[in-house]
Amino acid sequence: MKENEKIIFRLIEQNPYISQQEIADIIGLSRPAVANIISSLVKKKYLLGKAYIVNERNGIVCIGAANVDKKIKTTEKLISYTSNPVTSMASVGGVARNVAENLGRLGNEVSLLSVSGNDAEWARIREMSSPFMNTNSVVTIEGQSTGTYTALLDADGEMYLGLADMSIYDYLTPELLMKQTAILQHASCIIMDLNCPKESIEFICSFSAKNNIKLVLITVSEPKMERLPQNLQAVDCLIVNKGETQAFFNEQYNTKQDLEKAGEKWLSLGVKRVVLTQGSNDLLVMSPNPKWYPIKALNAENIIDVTGAGDSFTAAYIDAWLLDEDDDTCALAGRTNSYHTIQSIQTVRPQLTKNRLLKEMKEY
Incomplete structure (x- = not known):
């Protein structure tokens, strides 16, 4: 056994009913670690036994993408169809x-449910996450590569x-999710992104409704809006942007009144709360x-990278929402975290x- 394993083993041996949070406080590690x-x-x-496990029903389960992100930034104005000087990082x-890490840093107990390849990319993601x-519910799919996302x-x-x-997220099927019901049933909230197959999203909608678990759906792109079910009665909160809303309803929105009508359409599909973003507007x-x-x-010179803006907003908004904060506080939390993340x-x-x-919220 490694040193930390020995310490935790002794603590459990002394008190089989000790909680994971108590262990974390004693040895100075995070609860997920x-x-x-x-x-x-x-x-x-x-x-061999599970006496040490406390029935914790306040955890958040995040289902969806876990990638290696590659960012390529041009140093000058981008010119099409020719070579451009760039800087890059992964x-x-x-x-x-991303939402899970934000929530974890904000003090929440979070589990990630995803799929990965058996490769160096997943090893890096697991180490950093x-x-x-808790990454134990990430399922390895042999012969497949861990997801990657490249932003120019x-x-x-x-x-x-x-x-x-x-x-690889095509393998995040209802059958795979059914094998994870133990962790899903103990969640106080399930957060799912639309990188998952449509039938899996429908399965989680049904599962959340049946088990009375709060459900948040996060849209990820206009092309993937077709994965969103038409019946959204189980969705407590939908976080979506203007472009994705236009794609889903096949309409154009030019005014605030237009967007409010779009919001009413989301509500008519059963969504209890819709959070509609539009970048800097x-x-x-x-x-x-x-x-x-x-x-x-x-100011433009203070904007370093907008890639994490949406995920940071989402996580801080959800964190406040799960604490039953009012609309103004939830929106302030999300906007503040996004504001600092893009710097x-x-x-x-x-x-x-x-x-x-x-x-930071007091200074926003």
């Missing part, structure tokens, strides 16, 4: 994973083109009454903590 070590002890047969990403979430950014840091190799929240929130302007080179800013976010 402790969960990963306990899982390792079970796999190695050092732990980091861990994926909508569900494990301090903030212009000189101002705005995304010019995104390239997604996401075929005002944010609309309807639950059911419309509320508009301005986005704080940021960071990382998709999830490493400085994020709950106390830091609360302080």
Whole structure:
């Protein structure tokens, strides 16, 4: 056994009913890191029973993409059909994973449910993610590659083109999810992105409704809006942008009144709350009454990378929402986290903590 495994084993041996959070507090690790070590002890047969497991129903399960993100930024104005000088970097990403890390950094107990290849990319994702979430429910698909997402950014840091190799998520099937019902049943909230197959999204909608679990759906792109079910009665919160809304309803929206009508259409499909973003323009929240929130302007020279803007907004909004904060506080939390994330080179800013976010919200 490794040193941390020995310490945790002794603590469980002394008190089989000790909670994972108590262990984390004693040895100075995060709760997800402790969960990963306990899982390792079970796999190695050092732990045979499950007396140590506390029935925790306050965890969040994030289902969807866990990728390696590759960012390529032009140093000058982008010119088509010729060579352009660029800088590049790679980091861990994926909508569900990014949201999970943000939530973990904000102090939530989070589990990631995804699929990966048996490759170096997944090893890197797991290493970087494990301090903030439990990754034991990620299923390895032999013969497949871990997902990758390549973003081409212009000189101002705005995304010019995104390239997604996401075929592995076709394996995130209802059959696979059925084998994970133990973790899903103990969730206080399930968050799912639309990188998952449509039938899997429908399965989670049905599962959440049957088990009275809060459900958040996160859209990821206009082409994948076809994966969204027409019946959204199980969805407590839908986070979607203007372009995706236009694609889903096959309409164009030019005014705030147009967007409010679009919000009413979402609500008519059963969604209890819709959060409609439009980049640097005002944010609309309807639950059911419309509320508009301005986005704080940021000088172009301070914008480093917008890739993580949506995921950081989503996570902070959900964090406040799950604490039963009012609409204004939820919107403020999301906008504040996004505002500071786009000033960071990382998709999830490493400085994020709950106390830091609360302080930043007062200054937003």
